[in-house]
Amino acid sequence: MKKNKTCGPRFKMLLEEANITTTAFAEFLNIPKPQNVHNWYTRGVPHYRMEEVAKKLSVNVKWLKIGEGPKDAMELRLLDDSGNTFDAQAMRGAYRVIEPNDVELPFYKEVAITPGELKTHVIRDPEQSIRMLRSDLDSLEINHADAICTRMIGNSMAEKIEDGSLLAIDRGLTQIVDGEIYAIEHDGMLRIKYLHRVPGNALRMRSHNSAEHPDEIFRAAQIDEQNIRVLGWVFWWSTLNKRRPEVPFL
Template identity: 55%
Template sequence: MKKHKCGPRFKALLKEVKITPSEFATFCNVEPQHINNWYIRGVPYPRVEEIARLLSVNSQWLINGEGPKHPVNGQAPEQADKLLDTQEPREHYHVCIGSPDIELPLYKERPKALGSRDTHVVKIPGEAVRLPRRYLERLEVEPSRAICVPMVGDSMSEKIQDGSTLAVDCSLTHIIDGQIYALKHDGMLRIKYLHRLPDGALRLRSHNRSGYPDEIFSAEQIIKQNIDVLGWVFWWSTLNKQRPPVPFG
């Protein structure tokens, strides 16, 4: 886990607004010892934005002391205790108060217009997927850069079943050969193993290789066909397709 030299600033902020480690730990769904550890080691990277927002300071200032301490239109730190009850999370994801979970927005492939065959990948209003916060922290995934998408089709079975939900880290678009990525291909949502090839070419590989042969795109084709990597797939759900029969039922 990445650490920053923000421990002293974090500790001073809690003292300034008269919030005890136990009180702040309860709100953040962690043990009080975690808060004390943050005093020494710094706030874990995936939670810097959240903690800075709660304490009404700029995240960059919290990380390294650089730049203005408070947002231009933000509240002063003495108001941070009120923010624990009133402040709304960032639009991109939702911190579930009183729960160890985080809600990530759901994106799906949809027609660009009614009756159109052209599609694009868009956020679905009112739909979200809950994931344990610890999953993201373990992999150093910043919640504000994560989304969820569905798996459509059997090209990645048996590893990822049709209908599974996947979580994507949109900050990781640099291709590591053999990793699974979500990508947009002329507006179509695709999930594939990616491999870089010479001259800027790209190979898309399915887990179900018997039914889906490798696809190779040149650098020119990547541009022409609007192939764009959304991010690295770091989690997926799998649901059995059929309930087993009950014997002697």
């Protein structure tokens, strides 16, 4: 495992500048033992990890390795699992540190696969994001890299979550806990529902506005046939009062 020990101090400096712990960075790289990353401070980054680490931290790989050339590599682009590009500075494309106390969560939405087509899918919108306090995510034990945001569509969750409300989702929690609210992609359609397990590996989707949106039950075969997948647990939402009150006596 070839290493360059001289890069250790530079690597440490980069993590400190980004306010990222070695434990968090180990998660970004899917390294099970954070101590291995901490050891890079003195032993240097392994040669086979050098390019990956440089991309994650948006720096020139030559600068990281031997301290020569420009430090910044602002034009680096990476691909996420869906083939979408994102800035390397965004750390796995999932969040970006804005201030020591804030992170910026990427925004996902339902859009037509091709213009004018009815078939949709859920993808990231690089033009939108929301800020959240890191402490709020930490208090719920949410990995910052798993948090995304979206917007409520329709009135199925009214008066709990109004149409147009912003939502935050933990992609790290997809296991169904009965009665919790989840974001679901249903054959390309973005849905927000209470979920309940049903015997036989079936699934019940329940709306808060049950008068207009009755319960739906999907058997195991239907879940596969209709491409139903749980995106994650909804842990935060905003609600906008759409009617501005009129001031009397004017």
